[in-house]
Amino acid sequence: MKLIDSITDVRHTEEEIFDAIKASPAPVVLWGAGELSWYITSYLRSHGIDPMCMCDNNPDKHGTVH
Numbered sequence: 669m670k671l672i673d674s675i676t677d678v679r680h681t682e683e684e685i686f687d688a689i690k691a692s693p694a695p696v697v698l699w700g701a702g703e704l705s706w707y708i709t710s711y712l713r714s715h716g717i718d719p720m721c722m723c724d725n726n727p728d729k730h731g732t733v734h
Contacts, residue, residue, distance in 0.1 A: 689717055
């Protein structure tokens with residue numbers, strides 16, 4: 669397989685991963701509650717995946733809701 673084939677196949681792989689996540693009964697939990705996590709949550713939701721929660725080891729963020 670050529671490198672360009674790997675690059676153009678990323679979207680196909682992404683959809684397979686999203687389908688597997690949606691088919692799983694396990695909850696989706698994101699690790700890290702930094703600024704980037706909100707973009708990731710939005711992206712996942714736009715693909716039909718709604719994370720249950722975010723986890724972070726920063727005590728200042730424990731128990732907070734944004």
